[in-house]
Amino acid sequence: MKAKAAPSESTSSLNSRSFHKPVGAREREEKSFKAIKKDETNKKSQILDEEMKNRQCKQLTIFNQQQEDIEGLRQTLYTTKAGMKFMQKKFQEEFSSLGMHIHGLAHAASGYHRVLEENRKLYNQVQDLKxxxxxxxxxxxxxxxxxxxxxxxxxxxxxxxxxxxxxxxxxxxxxxxxxxxxxxxxxxxxxxxxxxxxxxxxxxxxxxxxxxxxxxxxxxxxxxxxxxxxxxxxxxxxxxxxxxxxxxxxxxxxxxxxxxxxxxxxxxxxxxxxxxxxxxxxxxxxxxxxxxxxxxxxxxxxxxxxxxxxxxxxxxxxxxxxxxxxxxxxxxxxxxxxxxxxxxxxxxxxxxxxxxxxxxxxxxxxxxxxxxxxxxxxxxxxxxxxxxxxxxxxxxxxxxxxxxxxxxxxxxxxxxxxxxxxxxxxxxxxxxxxxxxxxxxxxxxxxxxxxxxxxxxxxxxxxxTVELGAARVNNDTSDVKELKEQIATLKAALARKEAGSQQNNILTTPGGSEKHKARTSEVEIHNSSIMTKKSESCEVEEITVNSPPWPPVASPGQTYREEDPSFGSSEWVDKVMVNNRQDEMRRVESLWGGGMTDNGISVLPEDFYRRDVSSDSSRIFSEHSYNIFMGNNNSADDLDAATSESSEPDLLWQYNQTASKMSSTTSTIESTKAKKPVSRPIRSPQLRNSNTVTRPLVNGSRGTKQVGLAADMKRKASVRR
Ligand SMILES: Nc1ncnc2c1ncn2[C@@H]1O[C@H](COP(=O)(O)OP(=O)(O)OP(=O)(O)O)[C@@H](O)[C@H]1O
Structure with missing residues (x-):
């Protein structure tokens, strides 16, 4: 800037001086001034050129530097990319191996749970067995x-x-x-x-x-x-x-x-x-x-x-x-x-x-x-x-x-x-x-x-700490069930015959029916001692004594009818037995007290029914319901007593015994009857519960008979074994 100012100063001073000088000198001065000016311009352009050159040089250096930098960056990017790729690959490998590891762990965990579950089951089984x-x-x-x-x-x-x-x-x-x-x-x-x-x-x-x-x-x-x-x-x-x-x-x-x-x-x-x-x-x-x-x-x-x-x-x-x-x-x-x-x-x-x-x-x-x-x-x-x-x-x-x-x-x-x-x-x-x-x-x-x-x-x-022994399933295979049904049917037939001949005896004995009428309650009381075995035949006593009341306690809005399909299908019940028992019941009911039927058979007075038995069908239903839970009928009880602790051969033995007994019985029914006095009192559940004539019977005698019978059967079973 100083350099620029200087020529203008000198120009103005020259102009003012040349104004006072002569023309020749003035021309010379002007020429020299122009020459100076030219020099100055040349110098200036030289300086500018140099500056430009310098600048270009600088720019080139910068450019080169940047090129180098870019190259460096490129290199770095390349290596980074390669590194990234490598890492990615490695990561993927690790990830998949981790996945496999986790899978393995999950498998092991599920196996562990399975083992735990199995252990629990086994533990329970051991407990069941013990x-x-x-x-x-x-x-x-x-x-x-x-x-x-x-x-x-x-x-x-x-x-x-x-x-x-x-x-x-x-x-x-x-x-x-x-x-x-x-x-x-x-x-x-x-x-x-x-x-x-x-x-x-x-x-x-x-x-x-x-x-x-x-x-x-x-x-x-x-x-x-x-x-x-x-x-x-x-x-x-x-x-x-x-x-x-x-x-x-x-x-x-x-x-x-x-x-x-x-x-x-x-x-x-x-x-x-x-x-x-x-x-x-x-x-x-x-x-x-x-x-x-x-x-x-x-x-x-x-x-x-x-x-x-x-x-x-x-x-x-x-x-x-x-x-x-x-x-x-x-x-x-x-x-x-x-x-x-x-x-x-x-x-x-x-x-x-x-x-x-x-x-x-x-x-x-x-x-x-x-x-x-x-x-x-x-x-x-x-x-x-x-x-x-x-x-x-x-x-x-x-x-x-x-x-x-x-x-x-x-x-x-x-x-x-x-x-x-x-x-x-x-x-x-x-x-x-x-x-x-x-x-x-x-x-x-x-x-x-x-x-x-x-x-x-x-x-x-x-x-x-109490160990009971292994729990057992109470199952009857169809074969066993069939055998039991056959036994029951045979026993029913036997009972019918026994009851028939007993009835004949009573009716042919002078004053027989009267005697029975008078001794009804007495017989009931003595019955428990007379019955050394639970009746092997029809169990009329069982029908009336053991049967729960029927229809059972009706909950509000509930009725229990004979044809109620909700409870027990007919195939569960030994129909033969039920029908036989109805006949049997009618026959034996008429045997004890009351008036005489057309056939000359005594019947209970009507108020007895009114007081003790709501309806006949209720009795049948007692039997029905009882059978359902008794697995057919009570006559199979003897067999059960023996089989509950014995094996299937025992059962067959029992069946054979019964069958052979049956065949001999049919021919010598009178002698069998003589050996086994059968007494079957009729008692409705309600009467039994009325704390009247049946009370002495309830007090222990019947229960002990049952225990005695079971013990007897067990003894038999163990002797056979
Ligand atoms: N788990 C429980 N959560 C809340 N309340 C309970 C619980 N167990 C018992 N109770 C309450 O405690 C009280 C006594 O219970 P509960 O009558 O069942 O005893 P209990 O052992 O049967 O007595 P008791 O032998 O005298 O008949 C009741 O009021 C019952 O509601």
């Missing part, structure tokens, strides 16, 4: 109004529980192990789902017993039935078990046909009472504070331990709900200081299931006892007096009898004192038989119940 009683423990939550600050429950795992105890040496934790432990928050559904497989095995022909044990107020009734106001969610084991059986029966309907019926009894003050019987006589009994007591018959090979209790067919959960309502209404419940609705009796809901394989014709019979025991109680705590005290004493006595039985079984003692209480008699088949048994032990979390809790859990641990 026949160990399964023991589940359930802890009741604190009740509303109770302080939950201090609980006796110190620890709780899936299969063990620790109880805090205070001793002289300070606090300690006592641990107990069971098959399963349910905490206070366990729902009814969770509880049931764990025992569902056990319940379902009834449909496969097993006998199952689930019983709830624990001190009063610990939640036994809650587990077995539910709370006072039962909802679908709070339903207990009883409802759920039956609902599940119906569901499964429905699912299997293409291959199996199942018939399900229930009985519900209670043991109150050492008396067995039917909870499903609604009869006007019942109300009279309640009014008079006298209740009909029933017999327990463990010798019954057909699964009816209390054959006289109402046996009610059920085909839906609604039937069950109605029945349970009735049962619970009839059950003895009272208020104590420990539980405002304390069960004062042991209740037992028995579910009888008979299934027929539609392809093979094999018949399976299973039965399930669902027992809600009355709670043990310390009378000083429950503050009971009077009747409640008497009840408590009976409850404690029977529970201690249960303890004795468990102790004997645990020690494998040769003698087990089942007969010391009705409760142990009832549970005999489940505690010492081939049943699958589950005990639900209940405990309360309160600190002041710790003593009872510890003794309850100790008892439960002892129960878990």
């Amino acid at each position: 026949g160990s009683i399964r023991v589940y423990c359930r802890v009741r939550p604190f009740l509303p109004g109770q302080s939950s600050f201090s609980s006796t429950i110190g620890s709780m795992q899936d299969d063990s529980i620790g109880i805090n105890t205070a001793s002289r040496h300070g606090k300690s934790l006592k641990s107990f192990s069971f098959n399963k432990v349910f905490g206070p928050s366990a729902t009814q559904e969770e509880v049931f789902s764990d025992m569902q497989p056990l319940v379902r095995s009834v449909l496969d022909g097993y006998n199952v017993c689930i019983f709830a044990y624990g001190q009063t107020g610990s939640g036994k009734t809650f587990t077995m039935s539910g709370p006072r106001d039962i909802t679908e969610k709070s339903q207990g084991v009883n409802y759920r078990a039956l609902g599940d059986l119906f569901l499964l029966a429905e699912q299997r309907k293409d291959t199996f046909r199942y018939d399900i019926a229930v009985q519900m009894i209670e043991i109150y003050n050492e008396q067995v009472r039917d909870l499903l019987r609604v009869h006007f006589i019942c109300f009279i009994f309640v009014f008079l504070n006298v209740f009909d007591t029933l017999e327990i018959r463990n010798s019954s090979q057909k699964g009816l331990s209390v054959p006289d209790a109402s046996l009610v067919p059920v085909s839906s959960t609604y039937d069950v709900i109605d029945l349970m309502k009735l049962g619970h209404k009839n059950r003895a419940v009272g208020s104590t200081a420990l539980n405002d609705r304390s069960s004062r009796s042991h209740s037992c809901l028995t579910v009888h299931v008979q299934g027929r394989d539609l392809t093979s014709g094999a018949v399976l019979r299973g039965c399930m006892h669902l027992v809600d025991l009355a709670g043990s109680e310390r009378v000083d705590k429950s503050e009971v007096t009077g009747d409640r005290l008497k009840e408590a004493q009976h409850i404690n006595k029977s529970l201690s009898a249960l303890g004795d039985v468990i102790a004997s079984l645990a020690h494998k003692n040769p003698h087990v004192p089942y007969r010391n209480s009705k409760l142990t008699q009832l549970l005999q088949d489940s505690l010492g038989g081939q049943a699958k048994t589950l005990m639900f032990v209940h405990i309360s979390p309160e600190v002041d119940a710790v003593g009872e809790t510890i003794s309850t859990l100790k008892f439960a641990e002892r129960v878990a």
Whole structure:
């Protein structure tokens, strides 16, 4: 800029000077000025050229540099790409190997689960084989109004529980192990789902017993039935078990046909009472504070331990709900200081299931006892007096009898004192038989119940050591069934003949019928001693004595008719037997008392029927229902007694014996009759239950005869073996 300024300055100064100078000088000056100017311009252009050159040079250098950089970048990109590709490949390889590894792990995991499941099954099988009683423990939550600050429950795992105890040496934790432990928050559904497989095995022909044990107020009734106001969610084991059986029966309907019926009894003050019987006589009994007591018959090979209790067919959960309502209404419940609705009796809901394989014709019979025991109680705590005290004493006595039985079984003692209480008699088949048994032990979390809790859990641990032997399926193959049917038919024929000739004897003996009329009750009483064997023939006595009342207790809106297809198809019943028995019944009924028929046969007075037998068909139905659960008829009972503990050859032996007996009998029927006096009294179930003439008979004699017979048959079987 200075260089530029300088010429303009000099030009202006030259102009001003040249203005004062002469023309020649001025021209010279102008020339020299122009030359200078030219030089300057040249110089300028030279400088500019140089600058341009420099700039170009710089740009070239920059360009070259950038080229180099780009080349470098290209190289880097190339190597990066290659690296990326390599990494990608490696990653893919690793990924696929990881995938394979994960696949392998998943396979191993599923295998592990399978093994676990198998282990569980095997464990259960071992338990089944050993026949160990399964023991589940359930802890009741604190009740509303109770302080939950201090609980006796110190620890709780899936299969063990620790109880805090205070001793002289300070606090300690006592641990107990069971098959399963349910905490206070366990729902009814969770509880049931764990025992569902056990319940379902009834449909496969097993006998199952689930019983709830624990001190009063610990939640036994809650587990077995539910709370006072039962909802679908709070339903207990009883409802759920039956609902599940119906569901499964429905699912299997293409291959199996199942018939399900229930009985519900209670043991109150050492008396067995039917909870499903609604009869006007019942109300009279309640009014008079006298209740009909029933017999327990463990010798019954057909699964009816209390054959006289109402046996009610059920085909839906609604039937069950109605029945349970009735049962619970009839059950003895009272208020104590420990539980405002304390069960004062042991209740037992028995579910009888008979299934027929539609392809093979094999018949399976299973039965399930669902027992809600009355709670043990310390009378000083429950503050009971009077009747409640008497009840408590009976409850404690029977529970201690249960303890004795468990102790004997645990020690494998040769003698087990089942007969010391009705409760142990009832549970005999489940505690010492081939049943699958589950005990639900209940405990309360309160600190002041710790003593009872510890003794309850100790008892439960002892129960878990009892080994019953392998559970067995009660199945009749079609061959066996056929043989039994044949035997039954033969026996029926024999009975008909015997009854016919006996009748002739009576009628031909002067005053025979009169004598019989006068001695009706006497004969009934003596009958038990006369009958040294359960009638080998028609069992008319069985028809009337052992049959549950029919129609059975009708739940609201329910009627049980002869042609009701929902329960028992005709093919299950030995029709010949039923018809024969009807004839037989008519004949024998007419034999005892009343007037004379056209044929000169005596008949019962009409008011007898009015009082004791609602209708003839009801009797037939008793027989029908009874047969369904007895596997044809009672005449096969003898055979069962022998076969239940013997093998198929024994059965054939029995059959041959009967067949040969039959052939000889038909020819020498009179002599056979002379050897075996047959006395068949007629008693309707209602009359039997009316606490009148039949009472002496009920008291033990019939039961002991049954036991005697079973023992006799067993003896026979073992001698044969
Ligand atoms: N798991 C539970 N969840 C909620 N409440 C329960 C539970 N178990 C029991 N209860 C409540 O505790 C109270 C006592 O229960 P429950 O009557 O079943 O005892 P219990 O052992 O049958 O008594 P008892 O032997 O005197 O008949 C009831 O009010 C019942 O609703």
